[in-house]
Amino acid sequence: MGYSIMKEDAAKTQSHINCIDAGSDNCPCYLAVTGDCLVCSRLQGKDCCECGWTGVCVYNEFIQGNKRVNNPRKDFEAEIIDQKFYKEDLVVYGLHVGKGFAMKASRPGSYLFARAGNTDRFYDIPLSVMKTDVEEGNIYLAVKIISAKTKALIEEKNKLILRGPYRSGIHGISSITGNKAINQKVLIIAKGIGIAPGVLVSQVLGNKANVDMVIDTEKISKEFIKDFIDTRQCADASEEDKNAYTGIQYISLADKGAGSRLEKLVKKNNYDSVILLVSDYYIENLGNIIKRVLPAAGLAVSNNFHICCGEGLCGSCSVNTSGGESIKMCKCRLKGEELLNNFSKLNTVASVSFPYCGEYAEE
Ligand SMILES: Cc1cc2nc3c(=O)[nH]c(=O)nc-3n(C[C@H](O)[C@H](O)[C@H](O)COP(=O)(O)OP(=O)(O)OC[C@H]3O[C@@H](n4cnc5c(N)ncnc54)[C@H](O)[C@@H]3O)c2cc1C
Ligand code: FES
Incomplete structure (x- = not known):
């Protein structure tokens, strides 16, 4: 099936937003075809280039590729x-x-x-x-x-x-991808099934970085953790935890005092990056603690939006900006802080103000 329906006078519907797929082997995507590319002003119907991107030109790829979706993901x-x-x-x-x-x-x-x-x-x-x-x-x-x-x-x-x-399961993940992770001190905080993407992060960072984990095992089990996480010594692990699985602390995030325990841990270890794989409620609460205690640390958070197509098409993950535009949270690439700063608004009103970017976040 061909998806070449872009007209020269396609209506401009998008401002520039960092796109998780831009420059990848899945770019240009369906949004390019309809004139809704998140980053390319030419593909949004403008007659000039405003993207500031120094990598492969999305517009050029689209034209060279016969105005078709590149490498569409298939069942x-x-x-x-x-x-x-x-x-x-x-x-x-x-x-x-x-x-x-x-x-x-x-x-x-x-x-x-x-x-x-x-x-x-x-x-x-x-x-x-x-x-x-x-x-x-x-x-x-x-x-x-x-x-x-x-x-x-x-x-x-x-x-x-x-x-x-x-690629957008974790917003802000670019702070620990590739060589940027080398020698970083990384803390992963995960609750319940949020541990699943955390296991992959710890697998990939492996010997590159020093990874600590705080896990709330509610709805999962320690046997599961033991089977899937390569544990190492964690200075802050309790004696009981050290004997069982090292590198990990088990904390129930709902417990009174969990916040101050985490604050102490974060302060003491001065992490370079913190990854929150938790519900929106804890992203907001713990995220604010992290930003207060370690303002310079990279913050990454799980993408908890309702995702149904993943292609920026169905709209189930949309939020509206204060400018009246609709942003598809499955496609955009935000920093953890950007999401956090808008979090209370995301949860309560349908109108948020996102920073628009004419450039791509560093990979
Ligand atoms: C990027 C991403 C990664 C995920 N990774 C995992 C994972 O590794 N393991 C896992 O068990 N679950 C994961 N989930 C959540 C999982 O998709 C939902 O639990 C599942 O769709 C629930 O379907 P259901 O019909 O059983 O329950 P439902 O009763 O339909 O939903 C149960 C809960 O899941 C939410 N949910 C339902 N559909 C979706 C959807 N399309 N996107 C997001 N949330 C939804 C509902 O709002 C509700 O809170 C992930 C979700 C996202 C967005
Ligand atoms: S999940 Fe369909 S537009 Fe984002």
Whole structure:
């Protein structure tokens, strides 16, 4: 199917926003075709270039590529090689996806859509890539079973239909991607199934960075943590935790005093980056603590918006800006602080003011 429907006089509908897919092998995307590219003023219908991007020109790629979507992500079948229940509502899948896909999915913050082989597309579930084994061409996903979509998924024993990978599972992740992570002190704070993307971050940072984790095991289990996290010595671990799994502290975030415990930990270790893989409520509360105690630290937060297509098309993840525009949170690439600064507004009103960027965030 061709998606070449852009007209020369396409209406301008977008301002410049950093796009998670820009310059990647999935760029130009569907939004380029309709004149809604997040970053390219030419593709938004203007007659001049205002993007400030020094990498591959999105407009040029689009024209050279015959005005089509580059490398559209497509559904494919993945064999289930392992399915292990840790609780009756927590299951981990091992899937054979091939080396190429496993390699692409290794980027921290990657997620994909999954559904059972015999279900329709509206059963698609966004799921974080938890672990990859590129040599074997396998990936691992952890699923918390809640309602219709996840219940349908676990009925399937042979194959899942996947589509992806998508890159925006964690906003602000660029502060620890590639060589920027080297020698950084990183703290991951995760609650419940939020640990899934945290496992991939800790796997990828491996020997590059010094990673500590604070985990609230509500709705998951320590056995699950033990199976998937390569633990190391953490100076602040309690004696009990040191004996069990090192590198990790277990803190119930809802407990009285959890905030001050975290504040002490953060102050003492002076982290370069903190990654919050928690609900919106804790992103706001803990994020404000981190920014107060360590204003210079990089902040990354999980993308908790409702994501249904991941392509900037369906609108389920949209928020409206104070300027009256609609921003698709599955496509834009924000810093953790940018999201945090708008958080209370995101949760309470439909009108937020985002910083518009004429340049791409550093990779
Ligand atoms: C980027 C991303 C990564 C995720 N990673 C994981 C993961 O690794 N493991 C995991 O178990 N869950 C993950 N989720 C959440 C998961 O997609 C939902 O729990 C699932 O869609 C619930 O479907 P349901 O029909 O079982 O339950 P529902 O009753 O439909 O929903 C249960 C809860 O999930 C929320 N939800 C439903 N659909 C979506 C959606 N399309 N996007 C976001 N939230 C939704 C609902 O608002 C509700 O809070 C992730 C979500 C996102 C956006
Ligand atoms: S999930 Fe469809 S537009 Fe973002």
